Amino acid sequence: MRQVLIVGGGASGLTAGIFAARAGAAVTIFERNPTVGKKLLATGNGRCNLTNTQMSNGCYHSETPKALQEILAGFPLQDTLEFFASLGICTKEQNGRLYPQSNQAESVLEVLQMEAAYRKVKIKTNAHITGISKTATGWAAHTADWTYPGDALILATGSKASKISGSDGSGYEIAEKLGLSLIPPFPALVPLRCMGTDFSGWAGVRIDGKVTLYGNGQKLAEDTGELQLTNYGVSGIPIFQISRQAVQTIKDGKKATLALDFWPEMDKAAIKALLERRRTDCPYKSIKELLVGIFPKKLLPVLLSQPSLPEAIKEFPLQVEGPLSFDHAQVCAGGVSLAEIHPATMEARRFPGLYLTGELLDADGICGGYNLQWAWTTGALAGTSAGEECR
Secondary structure (H helix, E strand, C coil): CCEEEEECCCHHHHHHHHHHHHCCCEEEEECCCCCCCHHHHHHHHHCCCCEECCCCHHHEECCCHHHHHHHHHHCCHHHHHHHHHHHCCCEEEECCEEEECCCCHHHHHHHHHHHHHHCCCEEECCCCCCEEEECCCCEEEECCCCEEEECEEEECCCCCCCCCCCCCCHHHHHHHHHCCCEEEEEEECCCEEECCCCCCCCCCCEEEEEEEEEECCEEEEEEEEEEEECCCEEECHHHHHHHHHHHHHHHCCCCEEEEEECCCCCCHHHHHHHHHHHHHHCCCCCHHHHCECCECHHHHHHHHCCCCHHHHHHCEEEEEEEECCHHHCCEEEEEECHHHECCCCCEECCCCCEEECHHHECCEECCCCHHHHHHHHHHHHHHHHHHHHCC
16 A cells, blocks of 8 residues: 655644545654644634635735635535535534534544544654655655655645744745745734834723724725734734735835724714713713723723824724734745645645645635635645545
């Protein structure tokens, strides 16, 4: 029986292993952590946002968008749902986001492990692959003290994003040593550090609002939801959604600024009228006291520090200094160029028998299950092709 080696036991690596085994290959997964799927367990705040029913081109970013869409079409949403249904996962939807009925990421990891065990996929944990090489008959994976030969090899090492052990970008180094083209990675879906002397006054405030991103004064993006105000700047899902463009704007040498709207349902005129009514009804209250009951107490001094209160409520200005580190990012932008990959199989164009999946590649999605969909898609395509090639 032919051998398929997989470097990385995350979402795409486990999926690739299952599909390669289903295609008839003997599969070995190498995972450097004591257990597989550690990052998967953290997704969706432990609930595992598997995928999303609302797929569009704008949900993903890549330097090679046409190839990205071709890849996604090879194993789309319906295939993902059928795959997980075959493993026993029932899903439920919340505004397009699909979660396991159990609301536990652990359920998703467990069924993947059960299927892998049933398919006799070998999983070697605490196995740090230091490099790979082409052999006369296929590929080999190397640890510090051993070499594992195989007929095909799948790189599913992930990216530099996350504090989880093993998210160190080692896959980028392996790819670069082979000569594969690499788009320089940078943090995406990440909190933003903003310029200012002291944000401690509002640190810890969570408030529903809207954020608008500008690059050199030109509107680039906006999103609405719960904003998290921190001692370094801003966080929360709306910030994550616009963070990639903010970081790219700064990388392009432009000024990235944010306007925070703390009351999207009200326009400036309505806010002015409301404050006037409050002043008339309660003439004994200070302007700060008039805001009690509208905004969190810790936010009031910050709003009142601005020249115009209505402007501060609707367009609180911030200049982005940059993202927090890779440790704080959910995913990375950049990676191995999709121009290096056959979209139908995930096989490297210049290296037959070598496949790449998941976050190692230059593709990143917005929040909402899109990055896991990328993992399932690329893992399934790579595993199927590597397994079939080994027949």
